[in-house]
Amino acid sequence: MSSEFDNKVAVVTGAAGNLGRAVARAFAERGARVALLDLSEPVIQAVIDEQLPAGAETQAFAVDLLKPESVSATLQAVIDRFGRIDILANIAGGFTMGPLIQDTEDRDWDFMMNLNARSVFYTCRAALPSMLENGWGRIINVSARAALQAKGRMGPYCASKAAVKTLTKSIAAETKFDDITVNCILPGTIDTPQNREAMPDADHSQWVPPEALADVVLFLASDAARCVTGAAIPVYGKS
C-alpha cells in the first residue's frame, strides 16, 4: 500500500530508546527510509533486526549527539547513504531528578542542558542545510510537559525541556517561508519499562504509550500538518 512517506528520508535520534524505537518503526512501516541514530551500533542493529519490518530500508548510525563534529559527520553520512534528509525526529533525551537548586552541581545542570537541549541544537544545525537545499523539511523535537509545568528538584530537566520548546519556535520562525515546519511534542509520563519499575504503584493505564506519541510525530511530519509550525503539542494521555 502506498503512503505519503514512501521514500522519504527520516532521521530518528534516540532510536534505540523506548520512544525512538516506536517512531522509527512507525516511519519504516509507512515506507520511509529510516536512519536510526543512537550511541551503540549493535543495540540499534538489534532494534532494526527485531522490531522493524523486514525489507524496510534502514541503517544504524552510532553517534554521540553531544559531539558536534560527530553529529555533522553522521548527518553527512545519512545524506551520502540516502541522498537527503526530509524528516528529523529528535527523540533522544533523558531525565534526572536532583537536589534543591542551591545544592545542584554544575555537572548536573550541564548534563541535562547538554543531553536535552544542546543535542537538538546540534542536529537541527546540521540537518537544516539539506532541507533548505531541497526546499522541504520536517523537524519534530521532544520537549516535555515539565517545560510548562515545572516541578521542584527537577530544575535542570525542566529548564532543558523549556529550552527545546523555545528553540523549536525560533527555528520555526526562521524557516516558515521555506516549506520547513518545526514543532515539538510535550509528552506526559510515557509508559516505559523504566517508568513502571520506578513507579510500580502508579496507574500505568493513564500514561502515554510510545505508539501514541509516534502517531503525533508522524502527523507532524505529514502533509496534513503542512501549515503547523512552531507548535508545542501536549500529549499527556489520561494523566
Ligand SMILES: NC(=O)c1ccc[n+]([C@@H]2O[C@H](COP(=O)([O-])OP(=O)(O)OC[C@H]3O[C@@H](n4cnc5c(N)ncnc54)[C@H](OP(=O)(O)O)[C@@H]3O)[C@@H](O)[C@H]2O)c1
Ligand atoms: N520517559 C518519559 O516518561 C518521558 C516524559 C517526557 C519526555 N520524555 C522525553 O522523550 C524522549 C524519549 O524518552 P525515552 O523514555 O524513550 O528515553 P530512552 O528510552 O532513554 O531513550 C533515549 C535514547 O537516547 C540515547 N542517548 C542518550 N544520550 C545520547 C547521546 N549523547 N547520543 C546519542 N544517543 C543518546 C539513549 O541511549 P542510552 O540508553 O545508551 O543512554 C537511548 O537509547 C526523551 O527526549 C525524553 O526526555 C520522556
